[in-house]
Amino acid sequence: MSRLTRDDIVVGAGRRFATYGYHGTSMRDLGEDLGILGSSIYSHIGGKQELLVAVVERGAAFFEEAASTVLAIEAPPEEQMRGLIAGHIGVLLDQRPEARTYLTQVDCLDKDEAERINKMRDEYEGAFYSTIVAGIDEGVFREDCDPRLAAIYVLSILNALERWYDEQGRLSRSEIVEDMYRFVIGALT
């Protein structure tokens, strides 16, 4: 049993926040998960709010990295969209606590922090938006479609996955990617 690091605390906080929400988590709950007292957490971090910021930032970073990896490779819009969908689902399922906290606990952040995170979210949404616009410009996607709304729709489908997907269920991860890709491409073409 060695001492915990700040990262250990942030990871533990992510798990709690994802399951019980920010307001549903006490520092004593979190301490119990980590095997220390609630008051001991304060030797690693400044406060509960700082912990939420750290978790949400990790979540945002995972999504951004996935998107920039996809956008770095030159590919037709359809393939880029497939990559964005696969990447998003990967983050959602591999980094579930951070992803979920990022998606559901943003309005527990202080005003300034919430604004910063929402800007990051808008940038990420931009990856989907640009891909759709490129598809329209190249004539492979329908023209009678508002790309800004379409980007929101695609992300809505993706983000909801975390609420219903069961890793032990009948559908594999790649089946989900394939089904969502077909649905989205069907809507866009």
Add this chain to the structure above:
Amino acid sequence: MSRLTRDDIVVGAGRRFATYGYHGTSMRDLGEDLGILGSSIYSHIGGKQELLVAVVERGAAFFEEAASTVLAIEAPPEEQMRGLIAGHIGVLLDQRPEARTYLTQVDCLDKDEAERINKMRDEYEGAFYSTIVAGIDEGVFREDCDPRLAAIYVLSILNALERWYDEQGRLSRSEIVEDMYRFVIGALT
């Protein structure tokens, strides 16, 4: 200033729960909104949890009523889907506090209540599922589409609306209905 009814309390609770969440709302906060003391609320209801149940039940009932109104009218699957989309958006925007609480605070319910509400949600989802299956059977919707997943996707798009739609924004309600309908029908056909 006449005395408040139980319904007044439930409506007020819906507003608070929708904005700050169940755990982010104290009985004193709620009392302040209503112009009474937190402790006075207990002359109308048994406890905070009972209040959440009442709000969430109202939310579920609004959606169910909208769906059964649509399904009561015989119509081709495409038109039925348009009705379900319009009805869902209507509830989401006209009953925003209850709808939002229903969509986001279910896991703050005690286990038995949560299960009951989730069954209601599944039934509601069934309206979308049946419509999609009918469309496939009649040959107007694509066959290579999992109707169970498609129903989830459509509801995912609809439910997310509450997070981004601005009543004062550039898009009218009927424009949203039309755009979502076109996206969904594009994906299903």
Add this chain to the structure above:
DNA sequence: CCTACCGATCGGTAGG
């Protein structure tokens, strides 16, 4: 990372 606390706030009750 623990001991020993702090003031504030929580959901809720008794009695009127």
Add this chain to the structure above:
DNA sequence: CCTACCGATCGGTAGG
């Protein structure tokens, strides 16, 4: 619906 509380729990600190 208010007064006057209750015990429990909250986020957080001082000092080691």
